[in-house]
Amino acid sequence: MEFLIVSLCVINLILIIGVIFFQIRMANHRKDWTIGIYGVEKSLERIEKLLQDELAKSRLETGLNAKGLREEVFNALNRLNESVLRRMSENMTTQMQQLDSFAKQLSHLTQSNEQRMDKMRETVEGQLKAIQQDNTIKLEEMRKTVDEKLNVTLEKRLGESFRLVSERLELVHKGLGEMQSLALGVGDLKRVLTNVKTRGIWGEMQLGSLLEQILTIEQYAQNIATKPGSSERVEFAIKLPGRAKDGDVVWLPIDAKFPQEDYQRLLDAQEQGDFSLAEETAKALESRIKNEAKNIANKYISVPATTDFAILFLPTEGLYAEVLRRPGLCDILMREYKxxxxxxxxLAALLNSLQMGFRTLAIEKRSSEVWNILGAVKSEFGKFGDLLDKTHKKLQEASNSIDTAARKTRTITRKLKDVEELPQEEAVNILGTAAISEELDNCD
Incomplete structure (x- = not known):
């Protein structure tokens, strides 16, 4: 309502302003301006009064409307409060009834569950007792079965163990017997090795075995006098190739020595821990080796029939290691006695290297023979080339003769084209060319 009144006032004000501007525009002098302004003031007063009256009426109506609205809202709230209280009371009554019913059902359900649990407990206890009795019976049966099997297995295992122990004891007794036999054999071997001649034969046999395993029989000799004009014979000597022209052989002497007594005394001194005695026996062994090397050098080395050095073979690795252990001994033997x-x-390694050298020499020898054969083949091949050239010339001449004969044949054929041919039989009778016809037929 107030908005409508304000709108009307604004519209009237706009109209009044428009009228004023119109009157000002139409007036031509001051009097008209004064009359216009006075009229405008009167109009404004009327409008102001009208607006005040309308505003008063609007406030009165608004107050009345607000009072009525408050009364209606108050009455509505009272009715709503009464309705809510009534509904709450009804809901509480319904809930109490439902709670009573639920309590009765819960009590009944609890009693029913207790009865069922009692019955179930009795059933489970009965079944458990039956299972326990059954398990007790089965466990007793299993215990009896296991005891029986354990007894059988234990008896079987014990029997096998006693049998194995008996067999092992028999093997031990047998081994002891073999050890006794071996001890007797060792004693016999020791007695054999105490003989100087027997030790020499044993070392010689070992040396011969090594040579036989690595070299061929043509590459070494046994019990040969390597020094010209001397009757001393070395046990073994390896054949080395000499000068290629005359095919002489150069011998490499190898002699086996086995100073068992000196070496055994050294071992005994070392086992006893007597360092002075060990040093004394080591010097004795060193002196013995030097004497043997000197004898070999004097008896078997004779250049150019032999190499300028010889080989002293020791049959055991322990003796060889002891000789190597002596400081400077090998150098002295090589420098003074060769x-x-x-x-x-x-020795096996040395023989293998010599064997490789022999193979290399054989390959070189064979290669020279191959070169000679290739030279001869080259010479003969040159002659064969000359022969091929001559044959080619002869074949070329024969081919030229055949070509000439063919050309002449074609010329004669052209000349005889107009001559009438006779029957075959008459031609044969006249010329006697039956043999020629047969040869031509055979060629076809």
Whole structure:
């Protein structure tokens, strides 16, 4: 309502302003301006009064409307409060009834569950007792079965163990017997090795075995006099190739020595821990080796029939190691006596290297023979080339003759084209060319 009144006032004000501007525009002098302004003031007063009256009426109506609205809201709230209280009372009554019903049902359900649990407990207890009795019976049966099997297995295992122990004891007794036999054999071997001649034969056999295993029989000799004009014979000597022209052989002497007594005394002194005695026996062994090397050098080395050195073979690795352990001994033997000391292993390595050298020489010898054969083949091949050239010339001449005969044949054929041919039989009778026809047929 107030908005409508304000809107009307604004519209009237706009109209009045428009009228004023219109009157001002239309007036031509001051009097008209004064009359216009006075009229405007009157109009404004009327409008102001009208607006005040309308505002008063609007406030009165607004107050009345607000009072009525408050009364209606108050009455509505009272009715709503009464309705809510009534509904709450009804809900509380319903809930109490439902709670009573639920309590009765819960009590009934609890009693029913207790009865069922009692019955279930009785059933489970009965079944458990039956299971316990059954398990007790089965466990007793299993215990009896296990005891029986354990007894059988234990008796079987004990029997097998006693049998194995008996067999092992028999083997031990047998081994003891073999050890006794071996001890007797060792004693016999020791007695054999105490003989100087027997030791020499044993070392010689070992040396011969090594040579036989690595070299061929043509590459070494046994019990040969390597020094010209001397009757001293070395046990073994390896054949080395000499000068290629005359095919002489150069011998490499190898002699086996086994100073068992000196070496055994050294071992005994070392086992006893007597250092002075060990040093004394070591010096004795060193002196013995030097004497043997000197004898080999004097008896078997004779250049150019032999190499300028020889080999002293020691049959055992322990003896060879003891000789190597002596400081400067090998150098003295090589420098003064031209003797190389070897054991079984080192001699085998030396023989293998010599075997490779022999193979290299054989390959070189065969290669020279191959070169000679290739030279001869080259010479003969040159002659064969000349022969091929001559044959080619002869074949070329024959081919030229055949070409000439063919050309002449074609010329004669062209000349005889107009001549009438006779029957075959008449031609044969006249010329006697039956043999020629047969040869031509055979060629076809």
């Amino acid at each position: 003797i190389i000391v070897t054991g079984p292993t080192t």
